[in-house]
Amino acid sequence: MSFNILAVGQSGRLEFEAILLAASLRHSDPGFTGKLCIAEPQPGGKWPGDPRMTPRTRALLADLGAEILPFKARVFGADYPNGNKIEALLALPEGPFLFLDTDTLVTGPLSTIPFDFTRPSASMRRENTWPQVELYGPTLTQTWKSLYDRFGLDFASSLDPNQPAEYWQRFLYFNAGWFFHESPARFGSRFLAWATEIRDAPPAELVCQEIFPWLDQIALPLVIHSLGGGRPGPELAALDGSATCHYRTLPLLYARESDHAVAVLEAVAHDKTIRQTLRHWEAMKAMVYRNKGRKVRAMFDRDRLPRREQVIRNTLKREGLWIR
Structure with a gap:
């Protein structure tokens, strides 16, 4: 199956990481038939100055088979750089996609992974970073349920019944280092709308919670659950395994x-x-x-x-x- 890979590149460290990602894809998966798209924020909008990569980097990425996708950050930008991955989705051509954080090394053939792009999922290589329970504050259940209720989602079906009550792994929580779906337009528009609402008008249960830098990882499970997805199965073990390394x-x-x-x-x-x-x-x-x-x-x-x-x-x- 052919699909696009999306990552973000901009001036500074991310442009070097983009080169390493593109070169490692060519090295480890020469049979990949999709497009590697490097989304690049443009001057203006929410980015001060010029966030574009150098001409030398852009030329090198092209030589490595990557396509540069310009986009303008209108919602997050420098205020929340992780928001690049959300806004960049709307610049991606329609079709199945795999998003990879730029600090990812391709170590094996992505093209042989049996993705079901109709059932989105994301990386489980995460720690217990959000939410943090306050002594007299809402429980984990109350905090997460408030978000599912806000967006009209069924909370109970998102839970892992094999985990104890109030244990953090009972709740659907991902690292946003990789995720995939069949439609960047549908996924991206919902991701952007819900992340923006959580930022601007969070439920009362989040009043004591740090929203940044976790906003993408707060909204991501809600989007995935709403589109019929969930935790990755064993068929995706090569991600964060033999095929990719999110090295940070x-x-x-x-x-x-x-x-x-x-x-x-x-x-x-x-x-x-x-x-x-x-x-x-x-x-x-x-x-x-x-x-x-x-x-x-x-x-x-x-x-x-x-x-x-x-x-x-x-x-x-x-x-x-x-x-x-």
Whole structure:
């Protein structure tokens, strides 16, 4: 099945990540027949200055087979950069799509994954980040149910009955690092409308909750549930598995990801057609070209990693190895 891949690229770190994503797709899935679309916010709207990528990056992405999709951020922009992924959906040509955060490495063939694009889903590689229960505040059930009620959705059918009452994994909650559906127009318009309403007029039960930076992950399960989707099944295990690696930062990739992911990163990064451009990315220069990634890798046992990502981040910062 042919489908489009959508990611976001703009000036700074994201343009280097976009190059790495495009190059890793070509490296790991040469049989991919869809389009890789890099959505690029344009000057004006909610972005001050010029958020576009450099001409050199744009040319290199084109050489790697990517198509640049310009869009204007009218709702989020610099106020909430994660909103790029929401507004960019409306620039994508109609047809089945897979959204990938730009800080994703393709490590295997996406084209062989048996997607059911009529049943949307998203990444379960997440932590207990939202909501946070206050001592005298609403329960998790009350908080989540208020959102389902707001948008006229059936709350009970979204729950995982195998999880205990009030345990965070009982509730439908995703990482927004990847998600998919058959229609970017339907998915994107609903995502944008509901995220905007949660931002501007949240239910009373959210009064003590931090909305940012979690807004995309608050709205995402509601959109997916409303379109007949839910938690990913075993047929999607290659996402966040053998086919993709949502690394977030290069130091985190070296600290906790598989030997295969590191091998793909280094093979792609040393490709002479992109190396001269990637050398302008400070994290790439330090971690890969100056071999500091190997020092990071030796600091952690992948079989006994800390349960929370923040512990890894703090360790890297203490050692002067936290470079984005």
